[in-house]
Amino acid sequence: MxxxxxxxxxGSFVGLISVSLLLAxxxxxxxxxxxxxxxxxxxxxxxxxINLAEIIAQESQLTILANSLEEAGLSKTLEGKxxxxxxxxxxxxxxxxxxxxxxxxSQPEYLKKVLKYHLVEGQIxxxxxxxxxxxxxxxxxxITFGKSNKNEFWVNNQAQxxxxxxxxxxxxxxxxxxxxxxxxxxxxxxxPES
Numbered sequence: 001m002x003x004x005x006x007x008x009x010x011g012s013f014v015g016l017i018s019v020s021l022l023l024a025x026x027x028x029x030x031x032x033x034x035x036x037x038x039x040x041x042x043x044x045x046x047x048x049x050i051n052l053a054e055i056i057a058q059e060s061q062l063t064i065l066a067n068s069l070e071e072a073g074l075s076k077t078l079e080g081k082x083x084x085x086x087x088x089x090x091x092x093x094x095x096x097x098x099x100x101x102x103x104x105x106s107q108p109e110y111l112k113k114v115l116k117y118h119l120v121e122g123q124i125x126x127x128x129x130x131x132x133x134x135x136x137x138x139x140x141x142x143i144t145f146g147k148s149n150k151n152e153f154w155v156n157n158q159a160q161x162x163x164x165x166x167x168x169x170x171x172x173x174x175x176x177x178x179x180x181x182x183x184x185x186x187x188x189x190x191x192p193e194s
């Protein structure tokens with residue numbers, strides 16, 4: 001076999017491989033895991049079910065929230081079926097409340113109303129941000145991007161999303177349960193009527 005025939009065979013082989021790769025790429029892209037802060041990646045599915053209340057109870061930075069949810073009788077809501085997103089104030093967020101707001105939160109009905117204001121049904125669709133979502137308290141919360149950064153998110157222009165975890169590339173990660181998502185924030189959201 002001469003050199004010309006060898007080049008033709010190698011060229012044919014490379015062409016065949018290239019076409020195969022091009023045809024397989026859409027299939028590969030469809031099944032490659034993609035991750036956004038707001039949506040649970042399909043590859044996180046596990047055999048062990050874990051609910052929102054269990055994850056919150058395990059987080060050292062959310063102990064005040066866990067206790068408040070129990071006190072308000074909302075833990076059962078976070079244990080049930082469904083798909084909720086909870087904007088979860090960190091311990092630091094609760095500790096930075098004014099004395100007057102802290103006193104108001106000691107009233108069981110007000111505490112329940114405030115905590116329901118942190119709960120929305122369903123997932124947040126990142127393509128729809130900025131958006132407004134109704135809360136379980138009946139009022140709307142507004143989710144927007146940061147002024148200078150599309151990876152920075154704000155709720156009601158007052159509470160910044162403050163992830164508890166980051167991936168190996170330094171990107172923020174939300175916490176996901178089988179029945180929803182936990183989105184930590186650095187301020188306690190007070191309903192507009194309060």
